[in-house]
Amino acid sequence: MSEELTKGCYVVYGKTGVCRLLDKQVMSFGNGSAEYYVLAPVSDERSSVYVPCDNPKLMERLRRLLKPQQITDILDGVDEGQIDWIDDRTERQVAFRQIVGSDDHLQLMRLIRCLYCKKQEKQAAGKRLSAMDESYLQDAVRLVEEEFAIALDIPRRRVGEFIRQHIEGE
DSSP states (O other), X not given: OOSOOOTTOEEEEGGGEEEEEEEEEEEEOXXXXXXXXXXXXXXXXXXXXXXXXXXXXXXXXXXXOOOHHHHHHHHHHGGGOOOOOOSSHHXXXXXXXXXXXXXXXXXXXXXXXXXXHHHHHHHHTTOOOOHHHHHHXXXXXXXXXXXXXXXXXXXXXXXHHHHHHXXXXX
């Protein structure tokens, strides 16, 4: 991350999702001391995540929240592509894990749509989505809802409604 973050701001850290920046401090974890960002995930503010400022690979996973215009652009692009269902469980797991870990909200939205449609199809047949697929659906929904809610300053429970209204052009 090229620009300095300020205490109290919201950031996104990989699959952890949206976090509040609690502090930037020098800490010692075994091999000497280094400067760390201390983050509190909004999904569990009792826990903390420590990101070493001198580790470029981990710092790549840290970014600022999307801006409202970026969210609008994502929603405008959802219908321009889709994620097809992969019948092979192992291949599906690899593909879905990559999408959930990619920080690509357009693909996350398409994954949610793919999984939601498969869930409806299975329910109509009296079946359930596998635990693995349900887990990917929940992870994708959590990542989207957390960030959209804070970036758009709306309650998390209203994010789905906001997305539907935008996509349907209301």
